[in-house]
Amino acid sequence: MRVVPWVLATSLLAAGTLQAAPRATAIPDKAVAAATQLREHALASNLGYEITASLTTEVGPRLAGSEADARAVKWAEAKFKALGYDKVWLEEVRFPKWERRSEHASVVGTNAQPLALIALGGSPAGTVEAEVVRFADLAALEAAPAGSLVGKIAFIDHRMERARDGAGYGMGSKVRSRGPSAAIRAGAAAYLMRSAGTDSHRNPHTGITRFDAGLTPVPSAALATPDADQLTRLLALGPVRVRMALDCGWNGEAVSHNVVGEIRGKSKPQEVVLIGGHLDSWDPGTGAIDDGAGVGLTMAAGALIGQMRQRPARTIRVVAFANEEQGLYGGKAYAATHVNDIRKHQLAAESDFGAGRIYAFRSGAPEYAQGAVKQIAEVLAPLGIAHTPGEGGPGPDISPFAERGMAWASLRQDGTDYFDYHHTPDDTLDKIDPRALAQNVAAYAVFAYLAASADGDFGSDLKAVKPPQE
Structure with missing residues (x-):
């Protein structure tokens, strides 16, 4: 039997299996x-x-x-x-509490000098003095063999690019969030990164980092961009030792609130x-x-x-x-x-x-x-x-x-x-x-x-x- 299309559509509508398209939304x-x-x-x-x-x-x-x-x-x-x-009200939000107390770093030895850095959110406390190993980007550190950085500080020197839409931050934030875990897998005692920023001021950029499950976190911090440049120049001259001391860490659970207002x-x-x-x-x-x-x-x-x-x-x-x-x-x-x-x-x-x-x-x-x-x-x-x-x-x-x-x-x-x-x-x-x-x-x-x-x-x-x- 030949079925006329409109008859089929009418039957499907009656059966509730075919829905009409939504009415177009418009503004008066x-x-x-x-x-x-x-x-x-x-x-x-x-x-x-x-x-x-x-x-x-x-x-x-x-x-x-x-x-x-x-x-x-x-x-x-x-x-x-x-x-x-x-109408105004509060909605409770709970989360782990991370605290920053202090952070210091310096090059030690022949070219001794201070470095401007800031602990990354989520970093544990700790003091580490060790030789620095530089990596040009995240991929290079992630490719480092297990155990190759034992007793050393891993340093990613990725430079973030300026863009109107902030596109350069995608990789910058990955360096911050994935870098510490890559460093730990290679055996590093601590982690440093060039700040995820586009300035040339001696103001390091903080931000949250993560540690993959099963890894023991290590002190992790970001260098101000001029200090990352300075460290790179020093490394070109020969081995460099850095002492970094972070006083920070998790401290129980905190309670805050979403604050909501309505017209x-x-x-x-x-x-x-x-x-x-x-x-x-x-x-x-x-x-x-x-x-x-x-x-x-x-x-x-x-x-x-x-x-x-x-x-x-x-x-x-x-x-x-x-x-x-x-x-x-x-x-x-x-x-x-x-x-x-x-x-x-x-x-x-x-x-x-x-x-x-x-x-x-x-x-x-x-x-x-x-x-x-x-x-x-x-x-x-x-x-x-x-x-x-x-x-x-x-x-x-x-x-x-x-x-x-x-x-x-x-x-x-x-x-x-x-x-x-x-x-x-x-x-x-x-x-x-x-x-x-x-x-x-x-x-x-x-x-x-x-x-x-x-x-x-x-x-x-x-x-x-x-x-x-x-």
């Missing part, structure tokens, strides 16, 4: 007009800078699990309330658009670009939306995440806590790449929502932001939820000089341009308002996803 013209006004208002506002200045001045550096971290939580809770957020939606308050940044920082600087700016600009964006006459349909949720730096603990905790509400999370975006101007926008939303994504892009365009489908991925703290199916967007910041300051004493408020930060506030306010005003959704659904990495 009225919301687009309101977002355009919001954009100009945010550009003229200094609120994002004021919030960032408050955090970095009143709290300063906020190493996860420290007393300052606890003060930062109280600061964020009070700041959300002072900004007029409708309530008008007609669909149970659905949320999520924006945010991480509240913790490394300890050498004051955590201004990483990630005080992200917290300040997203808090400001939400507050400016809250002041509007025409509120969006959905709720704007701003999260100051706990302990991103040592392992995305806040982001993972948030995803675990809210996984059953994943469909209520309309769309999410995170700011964690400094305070440079945003230059590109995209969303990983499905095709039926890309019309609304383009509408958002059109309102962002006057800010100098290009629509770049296929480039960019979710930020670090929203990535655990994005991997479970939450819809995400990327507002990419210019990070040309970000790694000059990243994880160093130079990460301070003076590195932030208030006008650039205002542009960020405007972009996040427009994004959040329009996403929260859309007719239709952006595809959040519980499923396993492998989103692209930034």
